[in-house]
Amino acid sequence: MKNKGFRSFGRSLLCLCLGLLLGAAVMIAAAWLTLGENRWETVWREGLLPLFTGGWREGPLALLGRAAPDAVLSLGISLAWQGGIVQVGGAGLHALGAAAAMLCASLAGLPWYACLAVSALAGGLWGSVPGLLKVKLRLREALGTALTAWLAIYVLQAASTMIAWEQPAETDLFIPALAIAGVLALLIWLGVKFTVPGLDLRVLGVSEKTARYAGVDTGKTAFWALCLSGLLGGAAGGLDYLLGGANQLPDLSLALTGPGLHGLAAAALAGGHPLGAVAAAVAVKYLSLGAGTMNGAVFSPEMGEAILALILYCCAAFALGPGKGGRKA
Amino acid sequence: MTDYALEIEHIPTVGNGEGLLKVRTGEFRAALAEPSLCALLSAELVGFSCTGEAEYTLHGQPYFPRSPRAALKKGVAVVTPEGALAGDLSLTDHIRLLPGMLCGKKKAREKAEALCAAYGFSADWTAPAGALSAGDRYRGEILLALLRNSEILVLCQPEAALTLLELEQLSAGLRKACQQGKTVLLLTCRTGAAALADAYDALSPEPDDTPPGRLDIAVGSVVLEARNLTGNGLKDVSFEARTGEILAIAGLPGSGKQALLDILTGTLTPKEGRLRLNGREINDYSVRERVRAGVACMPGTDRDCGFPLESVSVRESMALRRYREPAYQESGFLRKGEMGRYAGDVLTWLNIQPGEETSAENRRRCALTRETDGNFHALAVLDPTKGLGEAAARDIWNRLITLRDERRAVVLLTSDAREALLAGDRVLTLYRGEITGAFDPAVTTEKELGLYMTGRRQGGEERFDEE
Numbered sequence: 184m185k186n187k188g189f190r191s192f193g194r195s196l197l198c199l200c201l202g203l204l205l206g207a208a209v210m211i212a213a214a215w216l217t218l219g220e221n222r223w224e225t226v227w228r229e230g231l232l233p234l235f236t237g238g239w240r241e242g243p244l245a246l247l248g249r250a251a252p253d254a255v256l257s258l259g260i261s262l263a264w265q266g267g268i269v270q271v272g273g274a275g276l277h278a279l280g281a282a283a284a285m286l287c288a289s290l291a292g293l294p295w296y297a298c299l300a301v302s303a304l305a306g307g308l309w310g311s312v313p314g315l316l317k318v319k320l321r322l323r324e325a326l327g328t329a330l331t332a333w334l335a336i337y338v339l340q341a342a343s344t345m346i347a348w349e350q351p352a353e354t355d356l357f358i359p360a361l362a363i364a365g366v367l368a369l370l371i372w373l374g375v376k377f378t379v380p381g382l383d384l385r386v387l388g389v390s391e392k393t394a395r396y397a398g399v400d401t402g403k404t405a406f407w408a409l410c411l412s413g414l415l416g417g418a419a420g421g422l423d424y425l426l427g428g429a430n431q432l433p434d435l436s437l438a439l440t441g442p443g444l445h446g447l448a449a450a451a452l453a454g455g456h457p458l459g460a461v462a463a464a465v466a467v468k469y470l471s472l473g474a475g476t477m478n479g480a481v482f483s484p485e486m487g488e489a490i491l492a493l494i495l496y497c498c499a500a501f502a503l504g505p506g507k508g509g510r511k512a
Numbered sequence: 513m514t515d516y517a518l519e520i521e522h523i524p525t526v527g528n529g530e531g532l533l534k535v536r537t538g539e540f541r542a543a544l545a546e547p548s549l550c551a552l553l554s555a556e557l558v559g560f561s562c563t564g565e566a567e568y569t570l571h572g573q574p575y576f577p578r579s580p581r582a583a584l585k586k587g588v589a590v591v592t593p594e595g596a597l598a599g600d601l602s603l604t605d606h607i608r609l610l611p612g613m614l615c616g617k618k619k620a621r622e623k624a625e626a627l628c629a630a631y632g633f634s635a636d637w638t639a640p641a642g643a644l645s646a647g648d649r650y651r652g653e654i655l656l657a658l659l660r661n662s663e664i665l666v667l668c669q670p671e672a673a674l675t676l677l678e679l680e681q682l683s684a685g686l687r688k689a690c691q692q693g694k695t696v697l698l699l700t701c702r703t704g705a706a707a708l709a710d711a712y713d714a715l716s717p718e719p720d721d722t723p724p725g726r727l728d729i730a731v732g733s734v735v736l737e738a739r740n741l742t743g744n745g746l747k748d749v750s751f752e753a754r755t756g757e758i759l760a761i762a763g764l765p766g767s768g769k770q771a772l773l774d775i776l777t778g779t780l781t782p783k784e785g786r787l788r789l790n791g792r793e794i795n796d797y798s799v800r801e802r803v804r805a806g807v808a809c810m811p812g813t814d815r816d817c818g819f820p821l822e823s824v825s826v827r828e829s830m831a832l833r834r835y836r837e838p839a840y841q842e843s844g845f846l847r848k849g850e851m852g853r854y855a856g857d858v859l860t861w862l863n864i865q866p867g868e869e870t871s872a873e874n875r876r877r878c879a880l881t882r883e884t885d886g887n888f889h890a891l892a893v894l895d896p897t898k899g900l901g902e903a904a905a906r907d908i909w910n911r912l913i914t915l916r917d918e919r920r921a922v923v924l925l926t927s928d929a930r931e932a933l934l935a936g937d938r939v940l941t942l943y944r945g946e947i948t949g950a951f952d953p954a955v956t957t958e959k960e961l962g963l964y965m966t967g968r969r970q971g972g973e974e975r976f977d978e979e
Contacts, residue, residue, distance in 0.1 A: 379836060379844050385824055386832065393818045395779040396811050397832045398799040 195452045195459070195498075199466065202494030207231060209493075210486060217481075229478035234487065237476030238469035248357025250461075250468035251364040252277075252423035256446030257453065257460040258364075258371055259415030264455035265375050266408045267388040269325040272313065273416050274443025275332025280306045280420025282339050288425070295356060295425050299363075302421025303414045309335060310413010314406035324409065332443070360422050364461055367415065372457040384408055419446065441488075445471060448491045451498035467491060517664055517695040518588075519569040520553065525715045531566075533713055535664075535697050540683070540690045542698035542709035546716045546901040547669060548872065550699040551592075554668035558590035559583045570664075588664045589657030593672035593765075595649045599642030603635055603652045610660055627658055631685035646673040646765035646927075647966065651682065664695045671702045672898075673765065675929060675962025683708040701902070702930070704958065719902045723934045723953070724909050727917045731757045731937070735921035736776075736789055736807070736890040743783025744771040746945040750785075753890055753921035758912055760924040760936025760953075764965050768945035769894060769925040770812070776892045776923070777809040778802045790889060803833060808883045812894035812925075814872075817879040826869055830855035830882055858882065873904035880911055890921040897931060909935040929961040943967040 214226045238246055256273050263270035280302035287298040313327030375381040383404050387394040394401050423442060449467045453459030474487015516534045523531040525545075535541045545553070555561045556568065559577030568575040570586060577583035583590065597606060607613055607620040615623075621637050628634060635652050636644060644652065650673040657665055665686070670679055686696045687710075698709050703719060706712035732755030741749040745768045753759045763769050774780035775787065778799040787794050789805055797805060811817050819829040831840050831851045840847050840854075858881050859866070864874050876896060884891060893912070897905035912935055916922050926932050932939045933953040941949045941964035949964040963969040 377846055377848070379841050379846060382824070382828060382835060382846060385828075386818060389818060389824060390815060392779075392811075392816050395799065396777060396809070396816055397818055398803065398836075 191454050191456070192459075195454060195463065198452060198494055198497040201497045202490060203470075205493045205497075206486070206490030209489060210482060213486075214481070225481060229481045230486070233476040233478070234470065234473040234490075237473035238471075240472070240476060244357050244361075246469060246472065247465060248360050249426060249472065250465040251357075251360035252419045252426065253442065253445040253449055253468050254364040254461040254464035255367060255415050255422060256419035256442055257449035257464050258367055258457055259412040259419065260446050260450035261453060261455045261457055261460045262371055262375070262384075262415065263324075263408050263412040264450060265381075265388050266384040266405060267390070268405055268408055268412070269323075270328050270409070270412050270416075271325055271447070272310075272328030272332035272335075272413075273419075273446040274441075275328075275335035276306045276310060276413050276416025277420035277423065277442040277446070278339050279309050279335045280417030280422075281424040282342075282420070283417065284421035284424040295359075298425060299418060299421045302424075303418035306417015306420065307410050307414035310416060311406065311410045314409035314413075317409070318402040318406050324405070328409070356422075356426055360426055363418075363422065364464075367418075368457050368461045375457065380404070380407070416446075444488060444491055444495070448495045448498075451495055454498075467494075516569070517571060518575075518697060521567045521569075523553070523566045523715055524549070524563075531715070533697075533715070535695055537571075537695055538690050538693055540687055540696045540698070540710045542700060542706040542712035544703060544706040544712055544714045544716060544718060545699060545701060547701050547899045548901065549715060550669050550701060551899070553699055554590050554592055554666060557583065557588060557666050558592075584660065584662065587662050588666065589660060589662035590666040590668060591650060591653045591657065591670075592668045593646065593650065593670070595641075595646075595653060597641035597649055597653060600640050602638050602640055603644075603655070604637045606641070606652070606656055607659060610656065613659065624655060624659065627655060631655075631658070631688050632681070633685050645767075645966075647675075647678055650674055654682075654686075658689060658694070663693070664697065665689070666697045666699065668699045669701065670698065671700055671705050672927065675764070675959075675965055676702075676704050677959050677962040677968075678966060679705055679708055717902065721930070721934070724906060724913055726913045726937075729756045729917065729919070731755070732919060736892075736923065737787070737791075738776075739786050739788075741772070741775060741782045741785035741787070743785075744768075744775070744780055746771055746775075746782065748785075749942075749945065749947055751923075751940055751947070753923050755919045755921055756916055757937040758916050758922040758924055758935055760926060760932035760939045761942055761947075762926055762929050762932035762939055762961060762965055763942030765927055766944075767942045767965070769927070769942060771945070772942070773809060773811065773892055773894045773925055776802075776807065777811075778807075800836070803888075806887065806889035808886070808888040808891040810879055810883045810891070810893040810896060812896075812898065814875045814879070817875075819875055819879045819882070827851040827855035830858055830878065833882060834886070858885070873900050873907070876900060876904070876908060877911075880908060884911075884915060884920075888920065890923065891915060892923040892925065894925045895927055896924070898927070905931070929958045929965060933958060933961065941965050943970075946970075 210230045211226055214222055214230065256277055260270045260273055283302040283305035284298040287293040287301045309331060312331050313324055316322040316327040317324050375384060383399045386397050386399055387401055387404050391401050419442065445467050449460055449464040452463035470490060471487055477486065515536055517537040518535045520533040521531065523533060525531045533543055552563065556563065556566060559579045559582050562576060575586065577586060604617050604621050607624050608615065613620060624637060633651055633655060635655060636648060641649055641652065650670060654665065674682065690696055698706065700706050701719065734752045734754050736753040739750050749772065751759060761769065771780060775782050778797055789807060794802060794805060818824065818832045827848065828851060831854055834840060835846060835851065840850050858878060859869060862877050862881060868874055869878060880896065896908050912922050912924065924932065924935055933956060936953050939951040939953050939956065939961065940947050941961060943965060944967060948967060948970045951961065
């Protein structure tokens, strides 16, 4: 079992390194075409160095605090993955949670924890929609979660033109956010590993048929997994808004390439492990913050997201590659 | 230049045999081997895996294909019971996908029919491959290999898809192919199938066809009664399983055994018909209620059995049927210590050393023990010895016979006619969801059973009186 854990950790590390190497190669290639003199130095000074060190600029507490929303979102995605449920609607849940928190904060003037509770509730309710579609209409959850995510993002974008959104009050919530992410990760890990519903979920993750033979109510388990996943996604959005990270809400391009991608990348890096998801989210946020400090005149800010996408591809390649159904007798 | 088309050396044989296999060009040769060895050789020949143990030589040249494409380029076609046909495409569509066969459907079919006539095969060209019987798919793949002009045909475990009689007919066609220069290697775990070739090498000990010993006890009352089960591919299926007997239901893959097991476990509801356990109707019982009422079931694959799984530990797998019982959970929290103790006890009882529980035979033994460790009245098992060697299969049969001797009712759903005859006290045959015959294994041959399993004969004087 320990070997399995080490193998999984090693695989994640390899994905991260491979993604970074590929990203660096893309940056060098892009710079080669556009830069003249001192190409190597420019790539290092304006691109790679800020990418790898930029995350520390605000200090470790800010890094961990800013990574908390991504960690909560990746926890939601990981929880669903434990049951073999492909949750790809993180972006929509995040946007919905952020909008709910914004409404509560700006219109009702509720305290931050009440805003967070409302955003989690909104995410949970929205997350139950693909759950219901799966149970009642047997719609595949990958499609259901993607569709509801798009719907949420588009509706919120339309609404954003009609409502005057307010910026969040500058509150120092890094420590509470970090504590929330840590406690949630621990609770989810304990729940999945040591409780009857957790084992139900893991058996469902093996295959639906196995779960049915084992007497698991597959529909109910999948529904609650998607609800909980939605709840965490919504809470992640709320937390992001309250930390002042989601300023331009709801922006379609940001929603898709920002938190949605970060959550997926962290969950993929962690291989669906709840505790690993928090560590992976910190790594992803570190890179993302670093990418933001790159010289915009030389490298586009999207370069960081491209590197994250490459890491995600590497994780997917490992998950589906040899030994996982590829070359198998 | 050597006149051997294919040579395999250093084969990891079990017990006897030199681990050497040589097939001449134009020869129809068989190798008698355990299922795991058949699977290993076919996987290496087709380029799916490479253990590095066996050494392959093709026409005197080293042969180590890196992919099925490479194997096909070298003229080696491997046909396995799992098959490689796309379920939604018909055989005609598959023919049109072959290199150099880009033509209209009509022309493709004409070519295929000419080939069929030459070798004495028959096939349904228009139905999707997924709707064909396992035997038709197997024959279809052989035809595709012949159309591809593959020089060497490796047929792996045809007995898993075809009956002995169908194999006999197939071997006549294969012999014709050999006369035209093709080389055929039959990898099988059956002496009957191996004997159909011109010669065979025994890479594993020859299987013993004497039925396992059992107590001579009188058959008791009806425990599990199925009446007119219809739907999910079944048509009016009725049977009774009694205490102290093993009722074997033999049917080829796709005959409805899986649906029957699912109905018995409660994961599938029949459109019509009723199911009774000790006289009590259990149609509306959930899976858990059925387990509590005394119906034990063992699905056909390790994955379906849930043992052992990637995300579930061995102790959790062992307690998979009963982790909701108070002994293994308290207020929703798993009692991992109890689960571990139970798993340890079972492994000790089965004399399985730590780390060995993942071998194919131990997985089956553990799964069977898990299902039958408790107070149950009827047990339904699907293909319990599929892919196992002779010794492991006999171990499973002996376990089933012990349960029968303890006066439990056992329903053995199997694709293997030999297994039905050796382990069963009474045999029913299933073809396309219908019971086609009932037999006494003591006076029935495998070939005869095959006639009913393939639907060539139905009812007849051999039919048992169910009531």
